[in-house]
Structures are given as C-alpha cells and as structure tokens.
Amino acid sequence: xxxxxxxxxxxxxxxxxxxxxxxxxxxxxxxxxxxxxxxxxxxxxxxxxxxxxxxxxxxxxxxxxxxxxxxxxxxxxxxxxxxxxxxxxxxxxxxxxxxxxxxxxxxxxxxxxxxxxxxxxxxxxxxxxxxxxxxxxxxxxxxxxxxxxxxxxxxxxxxxxxxxxxxxxxxxxxxxxxxxxxxxxxxxxxxxxxxxxxxxxxxxxxxxxxxxxxxxxxxxxxxxxxxxxxxxxxxxxxxxxxxxxxxxxxxxxxxxxxxxxxxxxxxxxxxxxxxxxxxxxxxxxxxxxxxxxxxxxxxxxxxxxxxxxxxxxxxxxxxxxxxxxxxxxxxxxxxxxxxxxxxxxxxxxxxxxxxxxxxxxxxxxxxxxxxxxxxxxxxx
Numbered sequence: 001x002x003x004x005x006x007x008x009x010x011x012x013x014x015x016x017x018x019x020x021x022x023x024x025x026x027x028x029x030x031x032x033x034x035x036x037x038x039x040x041x042x043x044x045x046x047x048x049x050x051x052x053x054x055x056x057x058x059x060x061x062x063x064x065x066x067x068x069x070x071x072x073x074x075x076x077x078x079x080x081x082x083x084x085x086x087x088x089x090x091x092x093x094x095x096x097x098x099x100x101x102x103x104x105x106x107x108x109x110x111x112x113x114x115x116x117x118x119x120x121x122x123x124x125x126x127x128x129x130x131x132x133x134x135x136x137x138x139x140x141x142x143x144x145x146x147x148x149x150x151x152x153x154x155x156x157x158x159x160x161x162x163x164x165x166x167x168x169x170x171x172x173x174x175x176x177x178x179x180x181x182x183x184x185x186x187x188x189x190x191x192x193x194x195x196x197x198x199x200x201x202x203x204x205x206x207x208x209x210x211x212x213x214x215x216x217x218x219x220x221x222x223x224x225x226x227x228x229x230x231x232x233x234x235x236x237x238x239x240x241x242x243x244x245x246x247x248x249x250x251x252x253x254x255x256x257x258x259x260x261x262x263x264x265x266x267x268x269x270x271x272x273x274x275x276x277x278x279x280x281x282x283x284x285x286x287x288x289x290x291x292x293x294x295x296x297x298x299x300x301x302x303x304x305x306x307x308x309x310x311x312x313x314x315x316x317x318x319x320x321x322x323x324x325x326x327x328x329x330x331x332x333x334x335x336x337x338x339x340x341x342x343x344x345x346x347x348x349x350x351x352x353x354x355x356x357x358x359x360x361x362x363x364x365x366x367x368x369x370x371x372x373x374x375x376x377x378x379x380x
C-alpha cells in the first residue's frame with residue numbers, strides 16, 4: 001500500500017527559532033555559572049521588539065540584554081536593511097523567580113528527601129526507527145539536513161544573496177511502510193531584493209537540494225518547489241511574530257510520532273518536558289539499535305513533585321522481534337526514568353542547549369549529545 005507523509009524544518013533565522021535560541025542562550029548562561037539554576041524563560045519577538053519573560057532562580061544574574069543582542073546578531077539580523085537589527089531593537093524584560101510552591105516538589109521528591117521530583121506533570125514521548133542512519137523518520141531527517149544546508153550556504157557565502165529566514169518541507173512516498181522515494185520538496189528562503197527567481201531556484205537546487213538528497217530518492221515525478229510565492233524578501237520577525245516553543249514538532253519527529261505538548265527551549269533539566277523526552281528518545285533508540293524492534297515509541301508520564309513516573313508505555317507497531325511485554329521488562333531493568341537519574345546519566349548539567357535550537361533536538365550526528373548514544377540490550 002502506498003501513502004505519503006510530510007515533515008517540515010526551519011532555519012535559525014525563523015522567528016520562532018530565534019526565540020528558542022534566545023531562551024536557551026539565557027539558560028546556558030545561568031547554568032555556566034550555577035549548575036543548580038532553575039530556568040523557565042519565554043521570548044516573544046515581533047517587528048522591532050523582543051519581550052523576555054519567565055522565571056529564573058539562580059546564584060548568577062545574567063545580563064539578559066547583552067545575551068539577547070548577541071543571539072540575534074549571531075543569526076544574521078545585524079543591519080537595518082533586514083528590517084530587524086539585533087544591535088538596535090527594543091528589548092523588554094520581565095523576569096521573576098520560580099514559584100516557591102513548584103520548588104517544594106522539585107527540591108525534594110514526594111518519595112525521598114535525597115532526590116528531586118518532576119518539575120511538572122505531563123506526558124513525553126521518544127521515538128526511533130530504522131528508516132535512516134540516525135534512526136529518525138525519513139521526512140524530518142532530510143528536512144533538517146536541507147534547512148541546515150540552506151543556513152550553511154548563506155553563512156559561507158556560497159549563495160551570497162540569501163537572508164536568515166527559511167523553511168524546508170519533504171513529502172515521502174511509502175510502500176508497505178518503507179520510504180522509497182521523495183514525492184515533493186518545498187524550500188522557501190528569504191533573499192535580497194531584485195534577485196532573479198530563476199537564478200534563485202537554480203542555485204537552491206544545485207547547492208542545497210542536490211547536495212543533500214541522494215539521487216536515488218528523486219525521480220522525474222518528484223515535485224520541487226522553490227519559493228512558491230515567487231518572492232520572499234520580508235522575513236524574520238518583521239514578516240511574522242516569533243514565540244519560544246512553537247516549533248515542537250520540528251524539534252522532535254516531524255509529526256511521525258506522538259508529542260506530549262511540552263516545549264524544550266528555555267527550560268532547565270528539572271523540567272521533564274525536556275529531560276524525559278530526551279531520555280525516552282535514548283531508550284527508543286537503544287531498542288531499535290539492539291534490533292528488538294524496527295520502530296519504537298516510548299511514552300512516559302509524571303506527576304509534579306514525584307520522582308517515579310506514573311506510567312511507561314511502549315509501541316513497536318508490530319515490528320518487534322520479541323514480545324512487547326519482554327521489551328518493557330528490559331526497559332524497567334535497564335533504564336531509570338527518575339529525574340535525578342536522567343540528569344546524571346545524560347549529563348544534562350553540562351549540555352550547550354543553544355546548539356540544539358535549530359535542526360532538531362533528536363538525530364543530531366553533528367553534536368555529541370548523550371541521548372543520541374545507545375545502550376546495547378540483550379533479548380534474553
């Protein structure tokens with residue numbers, strides 16, 4: 001049976017991703033000086049204004065304005081011609097401390113005074129499959145690679161007339177559950193005025209699409225759309241407002257797996273929205289890498305202030321090589337979903353989180369991140 005599935009990615013200059021970058025840059029600054037910092041930082045950006053809000057409890061007081069401007073300029077919004085300039089934009093800051101009511105449950109778990117409780121209630125999911133070498137779904141894997149390459153050709157001057165904002169989208173054709181070809185590629189990129197649209201299309205196909213997509217996945221029927229509106233000069237925060245945590249599907253599995261709804265960026269590791277989602281990916285990837293299943297989705301849920309998860313579930317979509325009950329037993333024996341253990345095992349106090357804000361938090365071969373490693377599991 002044939003079916004199509006689509007996933008999208010965005011570049012570092014997308015306004016939502018710019019907000020994620022600012023939020024995680026503030027988080028990184030706090031953790032660099034105080035590993036026990038509690039951070040929940042949200043950013044909204046529009047036109048020429050950046051609004052930073054949330055809660056920070058830390059021994060270190062970051063210079064938020066300096067961090068914001070540095071992050072924006074690093075993306076490429078550094079001159080007035082773009083309509084948005086990190087050197088001159090207005091910055092509004094309204095930060096307070098973490099609620100003492102929340103801190104009660106996080107500082108000491110309900111079950112034990114010696115470990116922390118979950119920083120919030122909710123459910124998180126991790127996923128892995130054997131469709132790509134990164135054990136990520138096919139469409140999001142290539143959408144991210146296209147977005148990353150689009151950023152690279154701009155930053156390296158390979159295509160000199162590009163601007164920071166951009167989106168990619170890949171539609172994959174599956175036959176009997178296996179990806180066999182790419183049906184459609186959509187790539188929209190911000191550019192300087194007065195650029196010939198045909199030249200833009202030729203450059204993008206040559207330096208981005210052909211560079212990234214293996215030729216075996218593209219055929220005469222593959223539809224390639226480059227800037228389908230014909231013009232994309234106005235972009236970034238001038239073209240659209242941005243908000244931290246609004247690209248949660250881009251950050252994870254491109255819609256191919258469930259999502260609990262919690263965002264990652266701007267949150268410290270006590271927030272299980274972030275830490276447990278990373279750990280669930282680690283567990284799912286270990287199961288697929290150990291060939292216990294070709295596809296695996298792990299679901300976990302928590303109560304605020306309680307260390308032990310409320311539930312852990314598994315779905316292998318009938319690709320398992322041993323019974324799911326046995327795999328769940330292996331998970332319970334080999335992995336520990338309590339927040340304190342997740343933080344230690346994944347070394348979450350020493351991650352550069354701002355590096356994760358574009359091109360996905362999962363499947364990142366370009367970054368040495370612990371949840372992309374695997375544990376070898378025995379089926380005995």
